[in-house]
Amino acid sequence: MEDSMAKISKLSSVEKNVEEKTFKLKHVLKNVKNFDKENGYVLCEEEEHFNAKWHMSIKSDETHVDFHVFCEPNAPTICAWSIEAKVDFKIGIISDSCITKTIYYKFDSLDYMGYVKFLWEDAETYIIDDTLAFDVEIEIRKMSGFENMLVRKFDETEKDVSDAILVVQDIKFYVSKMYLAAQSSFFKALFLGSFSESKMSEIPLTGIEPVHFRCFLHALYGESVFDGDF
Template sequence: MTNNLDDETEPIKDLKIVLQSVKDELLEKLKIVVAVETEEIKNSQKQIAEKLQSIEDAVSKMSILSNNSSNAAPESNRFILKHEFKNLNKMEDFDGDYSGDVVCCNATWWIGLERMDDRFTFYISFETEQRNMSIEAKLTFKLIGYNNVTKIMKRCFRWRENTYDTLELEDIEDGGQVPDNLTLEVEVEILKITGFKKEKMRAFDESQKDVSDVVLVVQDTRFYVSKMVHIHLFHL
């Protein structure tokens, strides 16, 4: 009789062991799923925080620019034009050479050299399609290889219809003492810009309130956007 009871309890013990094993396995899988989802939530929150911070930084920069009533250019509006002019002794009247272009502040800049009446004239040119725009700039230039001449001057470059604005930097007489190769270097610092207009690609102010369903607030500034734009923004 005792043997029969033992035989009946053995399957029950085995079943309990199997159930406990399945339970433990499911619990481990659940822990893994929870850990993965928690990490995804943390990453998502981090991405949202980074996007909001980038928007806040952009708003801060726009605020600084809008409060700058003098239109003074930021320090980043500084660049250098440099070009080596070769074989000057082979140049004849009306011959010339010029550097590559640099585009800054919606304008194209370059430096050049022209030979005329036994004289070498070094110049800087400015061209823009922005009608009525003018740029005040500080120029620091030097001729490397010719007494290392260095000069500083200011000039207001202006839009000109169907042509460009040119400033003469240096004029040297060809008396046989001009080196065969000369390098001109000009550092341009933008001081002031007037007449520059930039169209807004999209408005986010209260004029969009009726067609928006999400409002983002950054530094007390409200941005009225749609959910589709909002979702796209945080998936960039």
């Protein structure tokens, strides 16, 4: 088990350069005069683009409008993921002119939100018929970790086809005892041997991070996630 876990740290990080991958997120704020400018908040509808889920939000304080965009993969990934992008935040796009702020941002699992601030007094000049248009144009420059999207999650959605729960740092993995026992001598001894854990409904595992253990399980289930032989 320890040798297997050591190889998990050698996961390949496949990077993919992408060209001309652009899209827009849009929202029209209506009844602006009734919008709470001191503590208003709007969470916009989520959309899928290029194997990722995106949405934006609008948050207001007394003097500023905070304009956020969020990103995450639409399925678990084998390796750490990231998206490098040029992000244009625009207000007033339905009129002939608008105000724009541009950032170059790297979205990843630790920092999946980019944002800018606009002054309300600047934004208000683009109100038309008591509506204010918000637009985010995203140009993806590079994607990493999206080559192999994982379908199997090992979470409660697989409870009906599992007969064991492995717990790594409070994260529960729903698995099949017989399948893992057939693939790994460690699990064969754990599930079918004389260990006291074989009779436990939830079996704790130590000495490994949840993300690495998930990769280990995917390797046992037939997904290649290592550089070299397992």
